[in-house]
Amino acid sequence: MKKIEAIVRPERVQAVVDALEKVGCVGLNVTQVTGRGRQKGVVVHTGRGVETTQINMLPKSRIETVVADADVEKVIEAIIGAARTNATGAIGDGKIFVSPVLEAIRVSSGERGDAAI
Amino acid sequence: MKKIEAIVRPERVQAVVDALEKVGCVGLNVTQVTGRGRQKGVVVHTGRGVETTQINMLPKSRIETVVADADVEKVIEAIIGAARTNATGAIGDGKIFVSPVLEAIRVSSGERGDAAI
Amino acid sequence: MKKIEAIVRPERVQAVVDALEKVGCVGLNVTQVTGRGRQKGVVVHTGRGVETTQINMLPKSRIETVVADADVEKVIEAIIGAARTNATGAIGDGKIFVSPVLEAIRVSSGERGDAAI
Amino acid sequence: MPIDAGATAWVLAASALVLFMTPGLAFFYGGLVRGKNVLSTIMYSFMAMAVIIVAWVLWGYSLAFSPGNNFIGDLSFIGFQEVDGRAYEVAGVVAPIPHAAYAIFQLMFAIITPALITGAFAERFKFSTYLIFLVLWMTFVYAPIAHWVWSGNGWLFGIGALDFAGGTVVHINAGVAAVAAAWLVGRRRGVEHGVVPHNVPFVILGASILWFGWFGFNAGSALNANYQALNAFLVTNTATATAALTWALVSWFHTRKPSAVGAASGAVAGLVAITPASGFVGPLGALAIGFGAGLFCYFGVQLRVRTKLDDALDVFAVHGIGGIWGALATGIFAVVSVSGLTPPAGVGVIDGHPAQMWAQLRAVAATFGYSLVVTFAILKVLDFIPGLGLRVTEKEEDTGLDVSLHGERGYAE
Amino acid sequence: MPIDAGATAWVLAASALVLFMTPGLAFFYGGLVRGKNVLSTIMYSFMAMAVIIVAWVLWGYSLAFSPGNNFIGDLSFIGFQEVDGRAYEVAGVVAPIPHAAYAIFQLMFAIITPALITGAFAERFKFSTYLIFLVLWMTFVYAPIAHWVWSGNGWLFGIGALDFAGGTVVHINAGVAAVAAAWLVGRRRGVEHGVVPHNVPFVILGASILWFGWFGFNAGSALNANYQALNAFLVTNTATATAALTWALVSWFHTRKPSAVGAASGAVAGLVAITPASGFVGPLGALAIGFGAGLFCYFGVQLRVRTKLDDALDVFAVHGIGGIWGALATGIFAVVSVSGLTPPAGVGVIDGHPAQMWAQLRAVAATFGYSLVVTFAILKVLDFIPGLGLRVTEKEEDTGLDVSLHGERGYAE
Amino acid sequence: MPIDAGATAWVLAASALVLFMTPGLAFFYGGLVRGKNVLSTIMYSFMAMAVIIVAWVLWGYSLAFSPGNNFIGDLSFIGFQEVDGRAYEVAGVVAPIPHAAYAIFQLMFAIITPALITGAFAERFKFSTYLIFLVLWMTFVYAPIAHWVWSGNGWLFGIGALDFAGGTVVHINAGVAAVAAAWLVGRRRGVEHGVVPHNVPFVILGASILWFGWFGFNAGSALNANYQALNAFLVTNTATATAALTWALVSWFHTRKPSAVGAASGAVAGLVAITPASGFVGPLGALAIGFGAGLFCYFGVQLRVRTKLDDALDVFAVHGIGGIWGALATGIFAVVSVSGLTPPAGVGVIDGHPAQMWAQLRAVAATFGYSLVVTFAILKVLDFIPGLGLRVTEKEEDTGLDVSLHGERGYAE
Ligand SMILES: Nc1ncnc2c1ncn2[C@@H]1O[C@H](COP(=O)(O)OP(=O)(O)O)[C@@H](O)[C@H]1O
Numbered sequence A, B, C: 001m002k003k004i005e006a007i008v009r010p011e012r013v014q015a016v017v018d019a020l021e022k023v024g025c026v027g028l029n030v031t032q033v034t035g036r037g038r039q040k041g042v043v044v045h046t047g048r049g050v051e052t053t054q055i056n057m058l059p060k061s062r063i064e065t066v067v068a069d070a071d072v073e074k075v076i077e078a079i080i081g082a083a084r085t086n087a088t089g090a091i092g093d094g095k096i097f098v099s100p101v102l103e104a105i106r107v108s109s110g111e112r113g114d115a116a117i
Numbered sequence D, E, F: 001m002p003i004d005a006g007a008t009a010w011v012l013a014a015s016a017l018v019l020f021m022t023p024g025l026a027f028f029y030g031g032l033v034r035g036k037n038v039l040s041t042i043m044y045s046f047m048a049m050a051v052i053i054v055a056w057v058l059w060g061y062s063l064a065f066s067p068g069n070n071f072i073g074d075l076s077f078i079g080f081q082e083v084d085g086r087a088y089e090v091a092g093v094v095a096p097i098p099h100a101a102y103a104i105f106q107l108m109f110a111i112i113t114p115a116l117i118t119g120a121f122a123e124r125f126k127f128s129t130y131l132i133f134l135v136l137w138m139t140f141v142y143a144p145i146a147h148w149v150w151s152g153n154g155w156l157f158g159i160g161a162l163d164f165a166g167g168t169v170v171h172i173n174a175g176v177a178a179v180a181a182a183w184l185v186g187r188r189r190g191v192e193h194g195v196v197p198h199n200v201p202f203v204i205l206g207a208s209i210l211w212f213g214w215f216g217f218n219a220g221s222a223l224n225a226n227y228q229a230l231n232a233f234l235v236t237n238t239a240t241a242t243a244a245l246t247w248a249l250v251s252w253f254h255t256r257k258p259s260a261v262g263a264a265s266g267a268v269a270g271l272v273a274i275t276p277a278s279g280f281v282g283p284l285g286a287l288a289i290g291f292g293a294g295l296f297c298y299f300g301v302q303l304r305v306r307t308k309l310d311d312a313l314d315v316f317a318v319h320g321i322g323g324i325w326g327a328l329a330t331g332i333f334a335v336v337s338v339s340g341l342t343p344p345a346g347v348g349v350i351d352g353h354p355a356q357m358w359a360q361l362r363a364v365a366a367t368f369g370y371s372l373v374v375t376f377a378i379l380k381v382l383d384f385i386p387g388l389g390l391r392v393t394e395k396e397e398d399t400g401l402d403v404s405l406h407g408e409r410g411y412a413e
């Protein structure tokens, strides 16, 4: 099993979740994070609105899904397809990380392994 | 060392945290996530309350704890015991994932390894 | 590649992020968590303010960054340096966990591996 | 007394202020509960506005304020018939305002009283049953007690009990009903360690709106823009501040930290306690009443916490105890220089009329007993009717009432 | 009629209340949108206060209320000249308040009307263009229609159309302008599944402030602290409660869950519908009007949802339909015992004067047509001017207008 | 002048409005700070209500408003003795309201003034010390200055300085005290990059409540429901809108984005600046004053940011500079047609009386100097007393004052 962790623009989450469903990846969870990559941040006001500060960390959404080893590539493809703002991709579109998972357990039934995800 | 990541119902967090303490697992952290599994979502109103939409992602809590290899099974058991809504378990009770951790460091002292968790 | 996950005091996040930038680690993301370690919690009021309860879980910030294998040690050092409240470190200063990452992909370009982080 | 535009202007403003108290209460209560129940808690108050206004116009006002007998009004004001532009004799006095002004002003009191009770059963009471409870409780509990105290014909008015702006009718009444409700609906699940209020700024916002609106409640009860109204305004403000300060200081000594929720709660306790007294006591009496309110209500909550009764937002400790203290304190601190009544009416212990306490005690006891018994009976009946029942299911309670009953979440992205 | 301090006191208080409605609207609308647009939505209303007040003092009041001709005022009140302490004849009646009181009170109406429209184009309208739109719309749409209806000289006033507190001028006008605006600015991106309100407590707070402030709006329109004001207060309250209850119950049957946003929306619908009628109908008429408002506006939203028109916060369904229903219902339920006018003025169908409906229909049609056409024209022109345009870029919309236009986030740590 | 119910009705409503400003301020300030300090910031204002009300009734009002000498009152009104239903001569004029009305109305000003200061030391001032500071500051700074300006006996009143509703007493006073406080308490930790307001909707809510309540502040200062009150209402509104617009536009040019917090801040700056002028200038003067307020206060904040002074919420830039500009502008724009005074009293530069500027300057300088010196002294003493001290520990500051001092969090699940 692998954990696939995709950090994407918040406004693309719905599209990514839908795309994952299409490739049969139903189980997943989403967290709100703030992150920094090569993307420039935003300028926001501080105090009474006469000063501004550059915020380098932008709100992003992290989608995590644990999948069987065999599904990794198709899931990555689905995410890339849905997370890009436009056909060519833009800075800030996000990152995907893949890491090993040793075991998965379904709480309700106690099932383990690929059957549990 | 292993990281044990349990995604459970928010209302069970307290019970799980208490159960973990009982088996000697004190260090942990909790995040709010929204997730999707086999559980059907909820129907909520949109706009002025005349339309509804099905939300498939439900609020869940993720409990993460890094434990020594020897403790993995007892921790899993403790979580399953505390996270289930009732004796037989119900859909939506959650998932547990186990993944490898290579190193742990305590910031205050610089200690490493099992001593640091 | 390794994922370095540092759980630190919220008020030290800015310092850690700046320190990471100095050692060339730009990509990262931050989540708000509540956590429990050896640190005693805080006492807060409940209800109408005549009762109090001990909250063992404190708000912490989790900083995650995926780095090339070669950079792990200098990143850990940078974090420790910035996350400590004072020179000697104090309980509650946090934890760092290192875990393996198999692959990283940049969504916008599809680049993989160290080039993508 | 001819109708006066100045008096009418003040009663108009005061009525708007009192109406605004109910949303204030919604935020006060809404901030104190957990986030998953914020809307259901707010809806209890908001729907009290919707339901009671309709019922009051149709029959409530008539039951409470038409002549009738000593115990209840008749049907002569049904549908606000005869509620018009002529002056109306209220409790033996003709106020310089149209009858319609009085009827509107009184309506606002009828709304907030049942809304106060909802703090007792918040986070678990069934919404459908609640709407029916509102109608029944207003009809069978609120209207009669209002008639006893404020109608020229009412028996408590007859024995000379002093209640300027509703200490018995509103606060003791709601506080006691809260006990019956909390008892019958049972404890919430999973609150052994207490509940941490989910939005304390909302609690303060609510308390502040209550404070603001309460000037309408008490000073409006003069039904005129005169010195009595000003005095009511002054003593309301004074008692409230004193009680907020007292509660904050007591909580500081007791828990080592001065709680913001505590200060807000103290303010509400002070507002409650000064209500019956506000037309009869001076500023120094108000200091005493506010001090007592902060102290007694604080310890009231303390005691409640040690019982098994899950009066979730401490309605009895604040409105019940605060109301009883206020009713008795009126009997102590009422002075004829403020009340302007003909002695011995309007004269309390410190002005040499200990017998006043007797009338006050009877008013407290009558309200206490009647409200407890009839509220209990109403809830028992509702619990018994198939399809109703008082409490949501365990699953609904765990999920939170907002999603499970109203299909909404308080907050989203 | 000599100037009366009581009447003036009430108009002062009422003016403050009506001003407070605009921030109320800001929160009502602000809670309904997504969190990334909360500030931009609030700013539409807040800046309406800033911009309209300046423009009204300079020329708006003069255009709307100076004598002029049947269609528009003249420039005699420019810069509030002649707006002084003397009584002023309004629509053929001399109210017992200074001219300045009337001019201030009317100002508050001019603020909230364009702010109402912003619900139609929230989450995507350009802020810079909006400020210019405010000025143009007040000048070319609001001022003329206000003149038609409320100036003694106005042609709709001349044909005997009844509009006590602004059903046509404020609500139909804003509701229709909303249609033009929603149409021209186009649908929001990514709202196929509807939008879940980001902060429902703010929605309730806003609705509550609107309710509170609306007492000023309607009861203040009596321009006196008299029985007419009291009746307006009473029927406003009654219709609002009825509509809130109706909407909540209808949504309950229809969606299986009684929505809190729905109850709040129902209250607003009731407030809208009773506005033109509030000086002319009694409490039972108010029940009927409130019931209709809850029902018709609910189904108005239903219908809108099925169209392609992205009137984001349903301004037309609530203010347009609610306003039209209110205007027609005034023609039905106006009774001379309340209006106090000389028949057939102030007499509706139930009092035996069906012809009143004809005047009401003409008022509705004239407002509808004029507002639609001129609003459309103004927006077309603004869209055409280089550097302006109606809509933000896609990237700005996706990011949220708060960060991209205002450089702020609603909420931070 | 006999007591008038209309005037009394307005002063009652105005007093309620002014009381409501303090919670408004609590939200304005509370939204501007970081989430971990929201409650402590709100508590500064809320406890100002609790503490000052008690102290004012006991001795504050007497010190400020009893005859006494030119510098301070005597003890004749201790415990609100003699504050009764008879009319009272205020500053040489007998207002048609009872003495009690005046005393209550003035109380509300005494509450908000020290609450304004708290913006300077928010996020780090010790709560225990603050409560004592409140009492001392009201007694030794506020009461004397109020006496100078508003007592018929006061020396600033004697030299003919114009201050209708409290520009010197309230705003310059608070703004200057803020400088002393910010200086002595020192900079916050970790705010080099500025602080992003944690809840901007609360900032707007607070500013809106302030705007709403300020009608009571300024128009209530007429102590009557007459043309002067209406004019004060009108010019308050006009200056506020103009200043909000000015600030928003200036911030737009300067930072490329029109800030919502900026618009709200501009509104407050306008409210401040028009306060002393509101009984003396007309609507066009109000436009000028509002424009200046938006501009000068904006640049005031700009300048402060470049200093080392951590006046956290810019109390001096808004209340100090806004107040000084207002005081001077009163000397420029006061016109006898509005003030109704006997020239040269109430006549400013544009009406041909440049000497008025001299009186205004003296009033500004006296308030400035006295407030700075005495506030400094009070804080120095408090800092010196063992167990008190001005500032929380570093750990408490880092954790946030809500948890560390009050044992509460603003928001929970
Ligand atoms: N090395 C990293 N480790 C962890 N998270 C990262 C890393 N690099 C980027 N991220 C996360 O991914 C988000 C998107 O990054 P982005 O700016 O699109 O990266 P890039 O421009 O390099 O493709 C960032 O906001 C951050 O949350």
Ligand SMILES: Nc1ncnc2c1ncn2[C@@H]1O[C@H](COP(=O)(O)OP(=O)(O)O)[C@@H](O)[C@H]1O
Pocket (backbone or CB within 6 Å): A026, A027, A028, A029, A030, A064, A065, A066, A067, A106, A107, A108, A116, A117, B007, B008, B033, B034, B035, B036, B037, B038, B039, B058, B060, B091, B092, B093, B094, B095
């Ligand atoms: N494959 C997965 N990867 C990551 N998270 C998952 C996965 N499957 C489920 N989850 C998380 O676990 C939560 C509980 O899942 P649940 O509905 O109980 O699963 P099941 O019904 O399959 O036991 C989900 O809401 C989601 O947050």
Ligand SMILES: Nc1ncnc2c1ncn2[C@@H]1O[C@H](COP(=O)(O)OP(=O)(O)O)[C@@H](O)[C@H]1O
Pocket (backbone or CB within 6 Å): B026, B027, B028, B029, B030, B064, B065, B066, B067, B106, B107, B108, B116, B117, C007, C008, C033, C034, C035, C036, C037, C038, C039, C058, C060, C091, C092, C093, C094, C095
């Ligand atoms: N074993 C663990 N697994 C996961 N998270 C942990 C673990 N131990 C500690 N943490 C997280 O680190 C935070 C800081 O821990 P801290 O109290 O500083 O630990 P210690 O006192 O052991 O150094 C905790 O609040 C918790 O969020």
